Each structure stands twice: as C-alpha cells, then as structure tokens.
Amino acid sequence: MKNELNIAKLLAAFEVIMEKGETTEFGKRYQGVEASTDYDGYNVYLKGNGVELHIGFHNIYDLKYDQAHLKDSFLKKIDSLLQDTPAGDHR
Template identity: 80%
Template sequence: MKNELNTAKLLAAFEVVMDKGAKTEFGKMYQGVEASTDYDGYNVYLKGNGVQLHIGFHNTYDLNYDQTHLRDSFLKKLDALVRNTVLDDHH
C-alpha cells in the first residue's frame, strides 16, 4: 500500500476512542473500534472489522487487512470519529 496515511489523524482517532470508549480487556472500544497501547505508550493499536493498525515511534505504521473494502471502511470510520468529535466540541 503506497498511499500515505495521516498519522496525526490516526492518533486523533486513537485519542477519541480512549477518551469516549468503554473499557475492554486490552484497551477501550468505541463505535466498533478498539484502541490499545503497549506498556510504554510508544506503540498504539487500532482495530476493528478485520483490520489492525499499528502506529509506532516516529509516526511509522503498519496496516493489516484481508480485504481492501474492509480497510477502506475502517479508515473512513476513523476519519468520521475525528471529524464528529471536532464538530461535537464546537471549536
């Protein structure tokens, strides 16, 4: 996959899930997206609908999925989480 993802937006989506989500065994779940982090916070993970996203140090990322349409809908969902939160905050 050569198209670059906006890691700032991905991290913003992670923050939304961590802020608004319900506790799970690994992290928090919000609107079908689960967010978690490793013990030192250098690696964050977002997953849902058959897609796993790992964001590491220096904004590196690894996106794992079986089907392109699942990846696309997952990324759209993350984008919507960020967009809707900005609208909710009325800034």
C-alpha cells in the same frame, strides 16, 4: 510501505476512542474500533472490522487487512469518529 495514511488523524482518533470508549480487555472500544497501547505508549494499536493498525515510534505503521474494502471501511470509520471533534484538533 508508501506513507498513504495521515498519522496525525489516526492518533486523534485513538485519543477519541480512549476518551469516549468503553473499557475492554486490551484498551477501549468506541463505535466498533478498539484502541490500545503498550506500557510505555510508544506503540498504538487500532483494530476493527478485520483491520489491524500498529503505529510505532517515529510514526512508522503497519496496516493489516485481507480485503481492500475492509481497509476502506475502517478508514471511513476513523473519519466518522473525528466528525464530532473540533476541526483544529485533528488536522
């Protein structure tokens, strides 16, 4: 897959969700995005609104969605999660 996603930004959003989110069966949910990780932390998962993102070791990722507008909406939601964090934390 072409490296079109900013992994550092996605991982920063993961941290925001884990810090501010409500506990779910699988991880934490904040503003409609659920974040989870496996037991060793090498795999990170973000999902919401029909999109599932898996970020693995060495920042390899797999983004699954049925329609492009769902992906776009999901990525906008990720951006909005980071709006309230200090600029240096996710760039």
